[in-house]
């Protein structure tokens with residue numbers, strides 16, 4: 001299985017959308033657990049890394065690319 005690459009401040013797409021209808025999340029803290037913030041309603045949630053990797057679909061925007069967006 002390929003390992004997903006993601007870094008702090010990346011915006012990722014989740015497999016399941018947030019209840020507000022947005023499925024874009026920004027990674028705001030990395031550690032054993034990962035804190036992500038919904039870009040729609042600004043709600044943040046802390047989830048275990050393993051669960052995050054399972055639920056993440058893909059990285060939409062990498063932090064390093066943000067200046068070009």
Ligand SMILES: [Zn+2]
Pocket residue numbers: 018019020021022038039040041042043
């Ligand atoms: Zn939301």
